[in-house]
Amino acid sequence: AQSVTQLDSHVSVSEGTPVLLRCNYSSSYSPSLFWYVQHPNKGLQLLLKYTSAATLVKGINGFEAEFKKSETSFHLTKPSAHMSDAAEYFCVVSEAGTASKLTFGTGTRLQVTL
Amino acid sequence: EAGVAQSPRYKIIEKRQSVAFWCNPISGHATLYWYQQILGQGPKLLIQFQNNGVVDDSQLPKDRFSAERLKGVDSTLKIQPAKLEDSAVYLCASTWGRGTNTEAFFGQGTRLTVV
Numbered sequence: 001a002q003s004v005t006q007l008d009s010h011v012s013v014s015e016g017t018p019v020l021l022r023c024n025y026s027s028s029y030s031p032s033l034f035w036y037v038q039h040p041n042k043g044l045q046l047l048l049k050y051t052s053a054a055t056l057v058k059g060i061n062g063f064e065a066e067f068k069k070s071e072t073s074f075h076l077t078k079p080s081a082h083m084s085d086a087a088e089y090f091c092v093v094s095e096a097g098t099a100s101k102l103t104f105g106t107g108t109r110l111q112v113t114l
Numbered sequence: 115e116a117g118v119a120q121s122p123r124y125k126i127i128e129k130r131q132s133v134a135f136w137c138n139p140i141s142g143h144a145t146l147y148w149y150q151q152i153l154g155q156g157p158k159l160l161i162q163f164q165n166n167g168v169v170d171d172s173q174l175p176k177d178r179f180s181a182e183r184l185k186g187v188d189s190t191l192k193i194q195p196a197k198l199e200d201s202a203v204y205l206c207a208s209t210w211g212r213g214t215n216t217e218a219f220f221g222q223g224t225r226l227t228v229v
Contacts, residue, residue, distance in 0.1 A: 036220075043117065044157070044205070044220035090156050101170065102147075102218065104156030 002027040004091045006105035014113050019078040021108045023091030026072065033074045034092040034102070035065055044090070050074065061085070086112045116140065118221035120206050126227045132194040135224045139187070139208030147218065148181055148191050149205040157205055163189060196228045
């Protein structure tokens with residue numbers, strides 16, 4: 001069985017400071033890992049994905065994530081937060097080789113303050 | 115390209131009533147998914163279609179939920195009868211294929227409130 005644990009339900013940062021959203025995963029197989037963002041009243045949007053290639057993955061809007069097998073982690077980072085980054089972020093796992101059976105974490109709400 | 119379209123955006127019904135949601139995936143996308151997102155939780159897969167066939171419906175409460183994808187394009191999800199715990203956002207997603215390099219595109223969802 002596969003699962004993800006998002007360690008923080010809510011993260012608050014000041015604009016211009018770094019962002020760290022933490023995610024640990026569990027999978028019986030080599031996993032594919034994703035981060036999705038959900039803005040209010042908008043659909044889920046893919047930020048980035050790891051599919052067994054480079055362990056450091058760069059995504060849209062300056063976000064990146066590093067796959068660490070030894071720590072079973074896939075934390076999302078951004079060097080400098082922007083007000084428009086305020087949203088709900090989901091860490092997602094699926095079995096390698098398939099985009100189906102996505103298992104979502106419970107989400108982390110990112111708040112960005114002035 | 116046009117995204118995944120869902121309707122209605124919002125629906126309020128009384129318990130024991132019936133409701134249906136509609137999804138039009140991105141043109142050419144063979145795989146279609148319905149997810150349920152309860153407030154404060156991540157989306158949970160209800161059913162997956164490949165063209166007009168069901169690939170996975172293991173988490174679909176079949177005593178009250180049903181879904182179809184006639185002709186392998188549009189899909190409808192029905193709840194009959196609805197319960198209070200069905201209050202959630204119902205998300206439709208589609209992908210071109212089922213491989214790792216395919217991206218799931220999500221619609222804006224239908225927010226269902228059962229009172």
